[in-house]
Amino acid sequence: MSDSNITEFTNPSSFILLGIPGLERAHVWISIPFCTMYIIAILGNFTILFIMKIEPSLHGPMYYFLCMLAITDLVLCTSTLPKMLSIFWFNSGEINFSACLIQMYFIHCASAMESGILVALALDRYVAICHPLRHSTILTNPVVAKIILAVVLRSGMVVLPYPFLVRQWPYCRTNIIPQPYCVHIAMVTLACADTRVSSYYGLFVIFFVMGLDGIFIAVSYTQILRAIFSLPTKDARLKTFETCGSHFFVILAFYIPSLFISLLYRFDQNVALHFHVLIANVYLLFPPMLNPIIYGVRTKQIRDRLLRLFTHKGA
Template identity: 80%
Template sequence: MQETPFCLRVGHFLPYSMSDSNITDFTNPSTFILLGIPGLEKAHIWISIPFCTMYAIAILANFIILLIVKLEPSLHEPMYYFLCMLAITDLVLSTSILPKMLSIFWFNSREINFSACLMQLYFIHCFSGMESGIFVAMGFDRYVAICHPLRHSTILTIPMVAKMGLAVVLRSGMLVLPYPFLVKQWPYCRTNIIPEPFCVHISIVKLACADTRISSYYGLFVLLCVMGLDGIFIAVSYNHILRAIFSLPTKDARLKTFGTCVSHLCVILIFYIPGLFSSLTYRFGQNVPLHFHVLIGNMNLLVPPMLNPIIYGVRTKQIRDRLLRFITHKG
């Protein structure tokens, strides 16, 4: 039973096969070999430039969001607390991927310890799941703010925000926890070569020479629990939100209210669309080169941490004004 090839950050699936010449007798490799982007090895140094730029922007922009929310008392509200959770998640997610990727591109450092690979796998899937959960929490915040504005402060209290954040962390952490244990129990007698620049669940499972249906079924279960349920919750929230917006009496009121949701909608689309595109490419693009699949998978993980804080910084007047005041004051 092969795991359903669907890539939405939490489940990263790539079509590839290993040559029989790579088969060895080892069962528990001490290291894995990360190929980076197969077929584009000569261009690794050039590919590293945009990746390094994206990482630098992601680190700087997310730290700025955290600093502004901390320094501005007027931003101590549920929406901005959720935004801080998103910024922290993006920082951890990008940092769990980029340093090793850049070491492959710059220094040809392809080896990764087996335990380090499992740790990277856990962080990538865990914090991707957290990001999806945070989008649900932010969607609920928008729903309450638009559909029940008079009750917003009583429903989304600070303790409630903390409980929602804790629920997001525990859900993702517990669901992903079996991944490294399942991966660790399989024998690896084929190869230790991973044709990607980082470790993800399905890439390692494909290397095992055993019946890995447990991992396949569990990977599909996690995918449905995280992406499936979160997508349904977000869709239900925006169904109520749009109905409330269209019931407003004037066009200006509708546009102004809808404008409060634009940032959230943009980051959701950035989160889901690359994964959907990668899945469709896998299913219907059999002739698409492997390096294209890998690049799309990389964009799926690396672009959102860079764009999320920029979108909220540009679209949110309070953050934009506080940043301009800070820059002007320093100037």
């Protein structure tokens, strides 16, 4: 690392991403599971999109939301993994300041969008289970399109101030980011100014996006569980629960790691930096890899269409 990267300067033209600090010698080995997760995420989400495109019976509200989830997962993992792998394989840690801001925007925007899509899926499951006879009249295609547009606009607008706030701060300590991608909190901590505006806005985004979405999902599933347990037979309860089981597992896969990382940020005094960074990296890759597997295995319509596709090809 050159002296110019660690001595005092103002407003650098680029930043240096370190990968996994303290585990540089193991970067090649660490890249193997990350590359595998990325390949699974790419293949899985493209498969979901392909299956839903060719199967007319999957052209419904829930599946439109699943398409948006797959697209969001592709954006989330692709905005981080290529640069991460270039660091692991070629030690190519330098990133242009503007490119860093763009990467930061897409990471936070995709995360917020994924949270909003999970709310839309919870709404779809609520209507399907609590008001089954009115599902097709409530969630019409225009309504679904408006919900998707609202999720996209909310995510894009609420994250938009991030790059503008980060760009205005002077950087005179270091341009080294001790992780393999750019995020808001990592860049703000490098600034040599009073960054409370950025910190407060970051907390606002967390509560406005994750907090409100978590409340809406909790309310939806409270109503769903009440409806399920009011069914007369055990078989009916199990069958109805299976219709929203996939979505429930996806919610857990998204929110539990997010909660865990938030706790680490606030109580990480005794947590090694490399462990912290590894967990944060897994959080960005785990949902995009797991979501298509969960929906592909647990959703009967997708599973049956996928089996027919491979059976037909093998015949």
